[in-house]
Structures are given as structure tokens and as C-alpha cells.
Amino acid sequence: MKTVTGPDEPPVTADALRTGRRRMTRAAREQQLLDLAEELFLANGYERTTIEDIARAAGVTRPVVYEHYGSKEGILLACVRRARRQFDSDLMKAVAGTDDPLEQLRRGADAYYRLLERDPRRWQLLFGPGGVVSSALGEELTRERFRTVNLLADLFEAHLPGHDQQQVDAFAHASSGSAEQLGHWWLAHPDISREQVARYFVDNVWASFQALRQQTRTANVQASSSGLA
Structure with missing residues (x-):
């Protein structure tokens, strides 16, 4: 599949361009998850925030969040x-x-x-x-x-x-x-x-x-x- 790339950027597929989504480096994804999780924890409280909430905000599946931080406790501690x-x-x-x-x-x-x-x-x-x-x-x-x-x-x-x-x-x-x-x-x-x-x-x-x-x-x-x- 044809890809479009920029300097020092990960490949972006044609499908990703059409949907507005793109691959992220692991480090960038971790920072994104932390940013979104922190906002959700602060806005809704730790107990009322779920892994599903974080995954939905990031546009990923729950396994992606678990892969990076293991659990909701893990992502709070990282924040x-x-x-x-x-x-x-x-x-x-x-x-x-x-x-x-x-x-x-x-x-x-x-x-x-x-x-x-x-x-x-x-x-x-x-x-x-x-x-x-x-x-x-x-x-x-x-x-x-x-x-x-x-x-x-x-x-x-x-x-x-x-x-x-x-x-x-x-x-x-x-x-x-x-x-x-x-x-x-x-x-x-x-x-x-x-x-x-x-x-x-x-x-x-x-x-x-x-x-x-x-x-x-x-x-x-x-x-x-x-x-x-």
C-alpha cells in the first residue's frame, strides 16, 4: 500500500489519510494516553474513569492502553x-x-x-x-x-x-x-x-x-x- 511520509515521521497509510488517523510512535502514544488519562482523572475522578474511557478518547482499543500501562492504576501512577x-x-x-x-x-x-x-x-x-x-x-x-x-x-x-x-x-x-x-x-x-x-x-x-x-x-x-x- 502506498504511504506518505515526512521527515522523521512514521509512515502514514492512504487509509489513515482518508480517516484522519495515523500511526504514532510508541513514545508519542504513551504521551497521548497520559495526557488524555490525566484530563479524564481530573475532570471525572479516578473511580469514575475507565480504561474504556481512555481508549475511546485516544481512538484506540483497550488492549492498546493495557499494552502501554498494564492497568488503570498503572496509568494513574505514570501520570x-x-x-x-x-x-x-x-x-x-x-x-x-x-x-x-x-x-x-x-x-x-x-x-x-x-x-x-x-x-x-x-x-x-x-x-x-x-x-x-x-x-x-x-x-x-x-x-x-x-x-x-x-x-x-x-x-x-x-x-x-x-x-x-x-x-x-x-x-x-x-x-x-x-x-x-x-x-x-x-x-x-x-x-x-x-x-x-x-x-x-x-x-x-x-x-x-x-x-x-x-x-x-x-x-x-x-x-x-x-x-x-
């Missing part, structure tokens, strides 16, 4: 991983270029709440309560959140020489939870500016960070005085 990778990248870019912990905190808060302001529905995919999911999927989603929190812990501990690792991890989780809850509060109070919400977060977390830093310094001095350092 969350993609969104989190982008957020984590944006966060690290935001804090790059300064070693000042307060400035890093301000830039990180700005990046976080810009995400919420720009796309509240996608933020809900990352930080919302979500639908009813299996325990296995819930564990995977929790691990994805913890990867982001680990980035925060790495940023904090760089300014806490001689720190207690467990305490820094706990502080990172508490800070992440504070940012998330403040985000939900902001959604209920949309009249408040993004800048103000970010300031609320920074003011609260910075005060706690200063206390933790002083506590770490005191512990280091005491350990040195007792000959334990």
Missing part, C-alpha cells in the same frame, strides 16, 4: 510520576544559583504556589486527597511524595552541619505537609494573592528552621565540650 518529575525539576531550578537558605525557601515556595495558581487541577493530582485506590497503589503514590520530600531534606541538611538525620527528615515532612495544607486553604480563599500565601509559608517554616539550626549548633557544642565530637 503522577510525570507531573512530579516536572515539579521536582522546577523546584530545583528555582533554588539554583543561591546558597542562602532563606532565599532558597522563598524561591521554593514561589515555585510551589505558582504550580497551584497555574493549574489547580494538576496540583490536586499531586497533592489532593485522590480517589479510592488500592493499598498497593496508595503505597506507590506515597513513595512518589517521599521522593519530593527527600529533595527538601537534602536542601535543609546542607545548612545544618552535624545534623541529626532523623530530625531533618521529620522537619522536611512537616514542612511539606504545611505547604500542602496551606495550598488547600488557599483554594478555599482565592482572594488572597500567591505572594501572600508564599509569605505565610516562609514565615512559619523559617522560624522553625532557625530553631532547628540553633538546636543543632547547641548539640554540636555540647558534644565537642564532652569530647564526643
Whole structure:
């Protein structure tokens, strides 16, 4: 059968041209499925979205969706991983270029709440309560959140020489939870500016960070005085 091709494009059959459909590369199909699944999850909720819905939106059969992602849980996890990778990248870019912990905190808060302001529905995919999911999927989603929190812990501990690792991890989780809850509060109070919400977060977390830093310094001095350092 005669085909029509373009530079670096997969072949397009004459039948595909007549019907308006064309073959897609595997990578392009995966991205298409993720885009459509994410929209359906956000619009209708995870529980009310089916593999058939995703397949119909993409113009493919259900086996095609299963081939790429295995299950509805698999495609939700892929959506969350993609969104989190982008957020984590944006966060690290935001804090790059300064070693000042307060400035890093301000830039990180700005990046976080810009995400919420720009796309509240996608933020809900990352930080919302979500639908009813299996325990296995819930564990995977929790691990994805913890990867982001680990980035925060790495940023904090760089300014806490001689720190207690467990305490820094706990502080990172508490800070992440504070940012998330403040985000939900902001959604209920949309009249408040993004800048103000970010300031609320920074003011609260910075005060706690200063206390933790002083506590770490005191512990280091005491350990040195007792000959334990």
C-alpha cells in the first residue's frame, strides 16, 4: 500500500489519510494516553474513569492502553510520576544559583504556589486527597511524595552541619505537609494573592528552621565540650 511520509515521521497509510488517523510512535502514544488519562482523572475522578474511557478518547482499543500501562492504576501512577518529575525539576531550578537558605525557601515556595495558581487541577493530582485506590497503589503514590520530600531534606541538611538525620527528615515532612495544607486553604480563599500565601509559608517554616539550626549548633557544642565530637 502506498504511504506518505515526512521527515522523521512514521509512515502514514492512504487509509489513515482518508480517516484522519495515523500511526504514532510508541513514545508519542504513551504521551497521548497520559495526557488524555490525566484530563479524564481530573475532570471525572479516578473511580469514575475507565480504561474504556481512555481508549475511546485516544481512538484506540483497550488492549492498546493495557499494552502501554498494564492497568488503570498503572496509568494513574505514570501520570503522577510525570507531573512530579516536572515539579521536582522546577523546584530545583528555582533554588539554583543561591546558597542562602532563606532565599532558597522563598524561591521554593514561589515555585510551589505558582504550580497551584497555574493549574489547580494538576496540583490536586499531586497533592489532593485522590480517589479510592488500592493499598498497593496508595503505597506507590506515597513513595512518589517521599521522593519530593527527600529533595527538601537534602536542601535543609546542607545548612545544618552535624545534623541529626532523623530530625531533618521529620522537619522536611512537616514542612511539606504545611505547604500542602496551606495550598488547600488557599483554594478555599482565592482572594488572597500567591505572594501572600508564599509569605505565610516562609514565615512559619523559617522560624522553625532557625530553631532547628540553633538546636543543632547547641548539640554540636555540647558534644565537642564532652569530647564526643
